[in-house]
Amino acid sequence: MAENLVIMHEKNMQEETSRQKVMAVVVKVLVYVFVLTMASFVLFPFYWMINSSLKTLDEYRRSVPTFWPHVVMVRNYAEAFSTANLGTLFINTMIVGLSSTLLSLVITVLSAFAFARLEFKGKDLLFAALLATMMIPGELFTITNYSTVTTFGWINTYTVLIVPFLVSVFYIYLLRQNFLQIPNELYLAAKVDGTSDLKYLWKVMIPLSLPTLISITILKMMGAWNSYIWPRLVANDEKHRLITNGLRNAFTETTGDVNYPVQMAAVALVSAPLFLVFIFLRKYIMKGVSRSGIKG
Amino acid sequence: MAQMVESKHQWKAWLYLSPAIILLLVFTVWPIFNTVRMSLLENYSGLKAAGGATFQFGIGNFQKVLQYKKFLACLRNTFLICVLTVPISTILALLISVALNSIKALQKVLQTIFFLPYVTNSIAIGMVFAAMFNIVGSFYGTENEIIVTAGIINNIIQFFGGKPVNWINYGSTYTANLTVMVVYIVWNALPFKILVLLGGLQSINKQYYDAARVDGTSRRRIFTKITVPLLSPIIAYVVITGFIGGFKEYTSIVGIFGETMGPADDAGRLNTMVGFIYDALTTNSQGRASAAALILFAIIMVVTLINLQVSKKRVHY
Numbered sequence: 001m002a003e004n005l006v007i008m009h010e011k012n013m014q015e016e017t018s019r020q021k022v023m024a025v026v027v028k029v030l031v032y033v034f035v036l037t038m039a040s041f042v043l044f045p046f047y048w049m050i051n052s053s054l055k056t057l058d059e060y061r062r063s064v065p066t067f068w069p070h071v072v073m074v075r076n077y078a079e080a081f082s083t084a085n086l087g088t089l090f091i092n093t094m095i096v097g098l099s100s101t102l103l104s105l106v107i108t109v110l111s112a113f114a115f116a117r118l119e120f121k122g123k124d125l126l127f128a129a130l131l132a133t134m135m136i137p138g139e140l141f142t143i144t145n146y147s148t149v150t151t152f153g154w155i156n157t158y159t160v161l162i163v164p165f166l167v168s169v170f171y172i173y174l175l176r177q178n179f180l181q182i183p184n185e186l187y188l189a190a191k192v193d194g195t196s197d198l199k200y201l202w203k204v205m206i207p208l209s210l211p212t213l214i215s216i217t218i219l220k221m222m223g224a225w226n227s228y229i230w231p232r233l234v235a236n237d238e239k240h241r242l243i244t245n246g247l248r249n250a251f252t253e254t255t256g257d258v259n260y261p262v263q264m265a266a267v268a269l270v271s272a273p274l275f276l277v278f279i280f281l282r283k284y285i286m287k288g289v290s291r292s293g294i295k296g
Numbered sequence: 297m298a299q300m301v302e303s304k305h306q307w308k309a310w311l312y313l314s315p316a317i318i319l320l321l322v323f324t325v326w327p328i329f330n331t332v333r334m335s336l337l338e339n340y341s342g343l344k345a346a347g348g349a350t351f352q353f354g355i356g357n358f359q360k361v362l363q364y365k366k367f368l369a370c371l372r373n374t375f376l377i378c379v380l381t382v383p384i385s386t387i388l389a390l391l392i393s394v395a396l397n398s399i400k401a402l403q404k405v406l407q408t409i410f411f412l413p414y415v416t417n418s419i420a421i422g423m424v425f426a427a428m429f430n431i432v433g434s435f436y437g438t439e440n441e442i443i444v445t446a447g448i449i450n451n452i453i454q455f456f457g458g459k460p461v462n463w464i465n466y467g468s469t470y471t472a473n474l475t476v477m478v479v480y481i482v483w484n485a486l487p488f489k490i491l492v493l494l495g496g497l498q499s500i501n502k503q504y505y506d507a508a509r510v511d512g513t514s515r516r517r518i519f520t521k522i523t524v525p526l527l528s529p530i531i532a533y534v535v536i537t538g539f540i541g542g543f544k545e546y547t548s549i550v551g552i553f554g555e556t557m558g559p560a561d562d563a564g565r566l567n568t569m570v571g572f573i574y575d576a577l578t579t580n581s582q583g584r585a586s587a588a589a590l591i592l593f594a595i596i597m598v599v600t601l602i603n604l605q606v607s608k609k610r611v612h613y
Binding site: 027028031032034035036038039041042043045046048049052060061062063064065106107108110111113114115118119120121123126130133135136137138139140141142143144145146147148150163164165166167169172197222225226228229233244247248251252258260263264267270271274275277278282285286289290 | 306308309310312313315316319320322323324325326327328330331334342388391392395396398399406408409410411412413414415416417418419420421423424425427428430432445446448451483486488491492495515540543544546547550554555570573574577578582585586589590592593596597
């Protein structure tokens with residue numbers, strides 16, 4: 001009797017574990033189905049952009065959509081490039097992006113160094129005040145800055161696209177945190193050896209905080225590439241227009257009867273550099289973004 | 297001696313800080329004061345001020361902005377976008393992150409895919425969404441017009457036996473427009489949320505899960521009683537930044553509808569708070585633009601404080 005019970009119990013246990021195993025497999029399958037479905041939703045617009053950009057206009061307008069181009073029209077890309085004048089836009093954006101990144105890095109490094117290593121009166125108060133400005137939405141500044149740059153006579157110049165956004169309190173904060181992790185003994189030892197601040201900064205602190213600096217560089221470049229509101233307001237002339245504005249200006253109609261293949265080719269060309277940067281520098285972007293919470 | 301070193305350092309610190317401080321004074325500190333000043337001068341206009349006009353002190357700008365129908369419409373659009381997109385994107389991002397965290401194969405690849413929408417240009421990809429929702433041929437909405445292509449989204453709806461919807465074209469409804477915006481903004485908001493939530497999940501101590509497994513706790517209980525509470529500070533962070541971003545929504549609408557900010561027959565229908573501020577600015581009504589910007593700031597502050605208050609009760613640190 002007792003033996004029977006034990007056997008029955010073991011049987012139950014076996015059934016239980018095998019049921020649990022089946023459940024685990026079912027759950028695993030469901031999880032994969034869910035994740036892969038969501039991933040395809042995320043990817044679909046990119047696929048549709050590339051698919052559409054390679055079609056002829058006739059094929060695009062077919063009432064039954066085709067899921068790959070039957071005639072591959074690479075020419076759409078050449079047409080998009082010349083219609084939107086992407087060459088000039090690209091050069092303008094690079095000029096603004098590179099110079100603002102470089103200047104911004106210098107300013108950020110110097111400020112972060114002062115906050116992390118030097119002692120001066122009112123340091124904590126100043127730092128707190130800087131952090132407080134981060135809460136204010138940028139639109140509040142734009143209204144006055146628009147008048148300011150007009151008074152300075154900066155409208156339609158590269159200066160107006162570069163100078164007003166050189167200081168980012170968030171990047172100063174980020175780099176200061178990084179600098180603070182470098183032991184102070186190194187600095188004091190360098191002082192004893194008679195190394196100058198700038199040399200110490202260049203030889204020790206910058207190499208040690210290189211990942212943060214790379215993150216800042218990428219986010220700043222992406223910011224220039226994606227900026228739209230301010231450039232449209234202050235430098236929307238042929239000579240200084242940046243890429244996002246140029247794209248929007250070249251294709252003003254988004255609905256109705258539009259030559260979508262060429263428009264999508266232009267969109268793909270504008271998106272391509274961002275993807276390239278992402279593929280090669282994914283680690284730095286994701287690291288920088290997870291700490292910032294701001295786009296671009 | 298020590299005194300000398302210190303004062304030398306002081307001088308140096310200010311030297312290093314000077315470029316940042318000068319730029320911040322001009323482009324950040326002065327605008328704060330000036331925006332408040334302009335908002336409190338009746339009907340302030342930069343153009344008129346340059347011509348030597350003087351303005352009375354008062355709160356007329358705020359009153360006018362709040363009575364302005366267009367502003368109220370912008371306020372409604374912005375609120376609806378926030379209230380719809382923040383919960384949807386947060387819940388979806390949470391489910392995706394938990395799912396991603398539980399799998400091994402393909403995890404890294406999928407993580408990269410889910411981050412992809414972040415590294416895009418909102419205007420450019422907005423144009424792709426517009427193409428997907430567009431109906432080619434119904435631009436003028438006349439009856440005898442031939443619809444050439446219904447657009448891929450409508451094709452898919454028809455494939456499943458549904459009726460095509462006029463999403464963004466001439467004669468489309470506000471609900472349809474808003475649906476498109478919500479889809480696009482959620483798509484755009486997912487990557488950041490997934491990145492942050494997954495980072496949070498990976499830092500949860502495995503011992504909690506081991507203990508729950510020993511006790512034979514069900515999956516759902518593990519999710520609601522362990523994962524969500526331990527993740528709550530990060531969920532709160534994601535919700536707060538989501539609301540702040542939502543209140544500043546503007547470029548994604550320009551991406552889909554262009555500068556008209558609405559379908560062809562109703563320009564400005566989907567305009568937002570930020571859009572209102574820029575419209576007021578480009579028509580040289582700086583007084584009103586400033587008032588609207590300060591109202592936006594106040595709303596963001598209040599919503600953030602409410603969120604913090606709620607999370608204080610709910611968040612388990």
